[in-house]
Amino acid sequence: xxxxxxxxxxxxxxxxxxxxxxxxxxxxxxxxxxxxxxxxxxxxxxxxxxxxxxxxxxxxxxxxxxxxxxxxxxxxxxxxxxxxxxxxxxxxxxxxxxxxxxxxxxxxxxxxxxxxxxxxxxxxxxxxxxxxxxxxxxxxxxxxxxxxxxxxxxxxxxxxx
Amino acid sequence: xxxxxxxxxxxxxxxxxxxxxxxxxxxxxxxxxxxxxxxxxxxxxxxxxxxxxxxxxxxxxxxxxxxxxxxxxxxxxxxxxxxxxxxxxxxxxxxxxxxxxxxxxxxxxxxxxxxxxxxxxxxxxxxxxxxxxxxxxxxxxxxxxxxxxxxxxxxxxxxxxxxxxxxxxxxxxxxxxxxxxxxxxxxxxxxxxxxxxxxxxxxxxxxxxxxxxxxxxxxxxxxxxxxxxxxxxxxxxxxxxxxxxxxxxxxxxxxxxxxxxx
Numbered sequence: 001x002x003x004x005x006x007x008x009x010x011x012x013x014x015x016x017x018x019x020x021x022x023x024x025x026x027x028x029x030x031x032x033x034x035x036x037x038x039x040x041x042x043x044x045x046x047x048x049x050x051x052x053x054x055x056x057x058x059x060x061x062x063x064x065x066x067x068x069x070x071x072x073x074x075x076x077x078x079x080x081x082x083x084x085x086x087x088x089x090x091x092x093x094x095x096x097x098x099x100x101x102x103x104x105x106x107x108x109x110x111x112x113x114x115x116x117x118x119x120x121x122x123x124x125x126x127x128x129x130x131x132x133x134x135x136x137x138x139x140x141x142x143x144x145x146x147x148x149x150x151x152x153x154x155x156x157x158x159x160x161x
Numbered sequence: 162x163x164x165x166x167x168x169x170x171x172x173x174x175x176x177x178x179x180x181x182x183x184x185x186x187x188x189x190x191x192x193x194x195x196x197x198x199x200x201x202x203x204x205x206x207x208x209x210x211x212x213x214x215x216x217x218x219x220x221x222x223x224x225x226x227x228x229x230x231x232x233x234x235x236x237x238x239x240x241x242x243x244x245x246x247x248x249x250x251x252x253x254x255x256x257x258x259x260x261x262x263x264x265x266x267x268x269x270x271x272x273x274x275x276x277x278x279x280x281x282x283x284x285x286x287x288x289x290x291x292x293x294x295x296x297x298x299x300x301x302x303x304x305x306x307x308x309x310x311x312x313x314x315x316x317x318x319x320x321x322x323x324x325x326x327x328x329x330x331x332x333x334x335x336x337x338x339x340x341x342x343x344x345x346x347x348x349x350x351x352x353x354x355x356x357x358x359x360x361x362x363x364x365x366x367x368x369x370x371x372x373x374x375x376x377x378x379x380x381x382x383x384x385x386x387x388x389x390x391x392x393x394x395x396x397x398x399x400x401x402x403x404x405x406x407x408x409x410x411x412x413x414x415x416x417x418x419x420x421x422x423x
Contacts, residue, residue, distance in 0.1 A: 132258025
């Protein structure tokens with residue numbers, strides 16, 4: 001066991017990990033931050049996406065020890081300081097960008113990474129960027145609509161199919 | 162996954178020392194190695210992360226062309242190589258998905274030499290030089306078959322030097338579930354001739370299509386390929402595509418790459 005320290009959602013945290021401890025396990029089991037979901041554990045589904053030093057990563061495919069010292073942001077760090085939903089989260093709610101909600105933490109984190117890099121993406125860019133996030137409920141249309149709306153663009157003309 | 166000791170050296174020299182241990186394995190972005198370890202197909206006793214080595218990071222122009230540090234993630238290559246080698250930036254920006262591109266590295270990709278990985282085609286078509294902690298290896302000597310390279314025990318890639326072609330393009334036919342190339346073709350036109358490298362199709366991994374290289378060196382247009390065909394013998398055949406299908410894709414994608422290169 002080795003001790004790792006990092007910053008998670010703005011707070012300094014540390015814990016004992018094995019070499020094989022995945023970042024997703026450290027967040028969920030070590031810190032109790034269960035908002036990060038593990039869907040496939042094979043880096044296909046994207047439910048476990050968090051930000052490491054501002055970049056989206058699949059936390060099931062990164063060792064906690066390898067990101068010691070990093071600045072990590074999870075879905076628990078996405079709400080506004082007063083507890084209200086962030087613009088992206090609110091857009092997912094307003095546009096029904098989820099049904100069961102299992103993939104939503106990863107969807108929100110990937111969408112936030114996209115909008116940080118590209119504040120006014122086209123619909124095609126949103127779809128391309130979310131390539132690594134799988135949703136089995138929505139058929140993606142409302143997720144795309146939510147991301148477009150969160151970027152401040154008019155979504156009234158976006159097709160429902 | 163079996164447990165292991167984790168080391169994260171900050172210099173190439175310290176990494177070489179750590180990798181001399183019995184059962185030691187280099188870890189770069191881990192986007193292939195970690196899933197492989199979860200399946201217990203790899204069980205290193207010591208894992209040596211190369212991602213903390215500053216001298217293995219970044220993209221810059223230098224002697225012999227574009228130098229890409231082996232631990233540079235795909236997303237960084239996609240951004241920083243664009244001004245110097247757009248086809249390479251395009252390839253890097255199309256690997257996996259954004260989260261995979263944040264972590265996965267060029268060194269990891271070519272050290273693993275997956276038969277469907279994108280980067281080996283760029284390295285081979287560009288006639289790049291693979292620099293390791295011990296020596297420099299020409300791309301033509303580096304790739305030696307399925308998951309096999311010229312790397313020896315304890316040796317790891319530290320950078321790749323890409324000569325810049327006059328024209329180049331990479332065209333990939335996506336396998337949508339894995340996001341690997343069902344087949345991908347990288348075409349690079351140099352003053353000395355054209356090089357064509359194919360990934361995702363050959364049973365022995367990345368290969369050069371010599372007939373197309375000759376035809377395109379004489380006439381750099383998609384129509385120069387019209388009389389050529391690719392032998393399905395030696396092509397990968399699986400549930401996603403038969404050998405004949407892949408052989409056809411090689412020709413079609415080579416033509417598209419030539420057209421895209423302009």
